Amino acid sequence: MDLKDLAHRMKFELVDGFPKKINIQSKFGIWHVAAFHNGKFYLLASREVERSKVDLYISEDGEEFTSYEGNPVLRVGRAGEFDDARIEPHGLLFHKDKWLLYYGGYSWNFNRPIIRHFSRRGRWRVGLAQSSNLISWEKHLSNPIFSKNTHIADPRVFNFKNRFFLYYFTSKPGCYAAYSDDGLRWQDYPNNPILDRIVASFLIREDVMVGFCRWGNEGIGVALSNDGFNWTYAEKNPIIKSGMIPPWDLSGVIWPFVVDTGKALYLYYSIIDEYKVWRMALAKIYVSF
Numbered sequence: 520m521d522l523k524d525l526a527h528r529m530k531f532e533l534v535d536g537f538p539k540k541i542n543i544q545s546k547f548g549i550w551h552v553a554a555f556h557n558g559k560f561y562l563l564a565s566r567e568v569e570r571s572k573v574d575l576y577i578s579e580d581g582e583e584f585t586s587y588e589g590n591p592v593l594r595v596g597r598a599g600e601f602d603d604a605r606i607e608p609h610g611l612l613f614h615k616d617k618w619l620l621y622y623g624g625y626s627w628n629f630n631r632p633i634i635r636h637f638s639r640r641g642r643w644r645v646g647l648a649q650s651s652n653l654i655s656w657e658k659h660l661s662n663p664i665f666s667k668n669t670h671i672a673d674p675r676v677f678n679f680k681n682r683f684f685l686y687y688f689t690s691k692p693g694c695y696a697a698y699s700d701d702g703l704r705w706q707d708y709p710n711n712p713i714l715d716r717i718v719a720s721f722l723i724r725e726d727v728m729v730g731f732c733r734w735g736n737e738g739i740g741v742a743l744s745n746d747g748f749n750w751t752y753a754e755k756n757p758i759i760k761s762g763m764i765p766p767w768d769l770s771g772v773i774w775p776f777v778v779d780t781g782k783a784l785y786l787y788y789s790i791i792d793e794y795k796v797w798r799m800a801l802a803k804i805y806v807s808f
Contacts, residue, residue, distance in 0.1 A: 522743050522751040525727060525808060529741065531758045534783050534803035538759065540767050540790065541582055543799040549789045552611035552620065552651060552797065554647075555778045558586070561653045562787065562799075563592070563608045563620065570605040571595045573622070575654060581785050582801060589804065593620075593648055593656045601626050601644050604730035609775075610676035610685075620648040621676040621685070624663060643670040645685070647703070649680075665697065665705045674704070677694065677721040677747075679728050684747040686718045694718055696748060714750055718742060720754060720777045720786070723805065731786065737761050738790060758804055764781045767792045768800065 543549065553560065572591035576584035591730040596602040602624025610621030627641035645665035648656040665685065667669055675686045683699040693712025696703040718730040727745050727771045734740040738757030742750040751799035771791035778785040784804040792798050 522723050526743055526751050526753045528808045529753050530807045534807045538763055538800050538802035540764055541799045542584060543802050545797045549797045549799060550607035551774050551776060552608045554611055555777045556653060565607045570607060573606060573608050590652060602646055612678055614678055618650045618653055621674050622646050623672055623674060624736055643672040645671050645674045661703055664703050675719050679747055688717055696732050700747045708748055713748055720775050721779055722779050731775040731777055733773055738772050739775045765801055767798055769793050
């Protein structure tokens with residue numbers, strides 16, 4: 520597959536002509552994943568200020584979400600565990616009859632508050648939780664499943680050509696990659712970083728991995744790969760820009776997560792208004808080549 524030709528031919532059409540905001544918001548920060556399962560939409564989100572839990576929201580149409588009555592469905596770990604301070608859902612996929620949720624876990628040193636995202640007082644690592652129904656979750660006994668001497672933040676995971684790919688970023692610029700045969704034991708790609716932008720969500724089209732990227736704070740772009748490591752940006756980027764849902768997205772568009780319903784793509788992302796309030800937004804998209 521010629522990626523440059525595909526990057527030239529790809530077209531993205533908004534189903535309703537424009538994105539919509541949906542009824543989830545936060546004073547600062549929303550970290551989320553989503554799924555379409557048995558005719559319903561599921562959204563898992565961690566919000567500021569504490570980021571101490573993951574809540575579940577369920578929708579019949581993918582636009583209006585209701586908070587699950589049994590929330591939260593996942594919490595930070597006990598004192599001394601790798602995720603005892605923060606928990607953020609970042610990667611979600613269905614594999615061998617189970618839902619796999621890859622999340623960022625943060626533990627601080629000396630029980631001091633976090634000053635900034637990459638504080639020297641603690642460290643981000645990758646955890647895994649599993650579920651059969653997207654409601655009841657169990658953390659994996661091998662957690663953390665990916666750890667280094669530096670931060671591993673915002674882990675995004677996808678299964679492509681019988682291999683797991685993990686994309687993350689650190690305190691240094693760029694998107695980093697690791698790979699695994701089982702989703703538990705990981706090997707860093709030797710030629711990191713692979714991109715200058717963060718690849719955050721994925722789907723497969725014509726045996727090609729289509730990655731949706733964080734385009735700074737200004738939008739959401741697309742990149743293509745046929746091996747998970749080497750990427751080509753689509754020609755018409757970004758496909759979603761700030762200012763498409765004024766006034767709620769004037770200060771930022773960030774963190775895409777795509778759900779393929781078989782009819783259209785439901786692209787969920789965070790938007791930030793001029794007062795730095797975060798909300799969730801939805802863009803329904805048709806993709807053609």
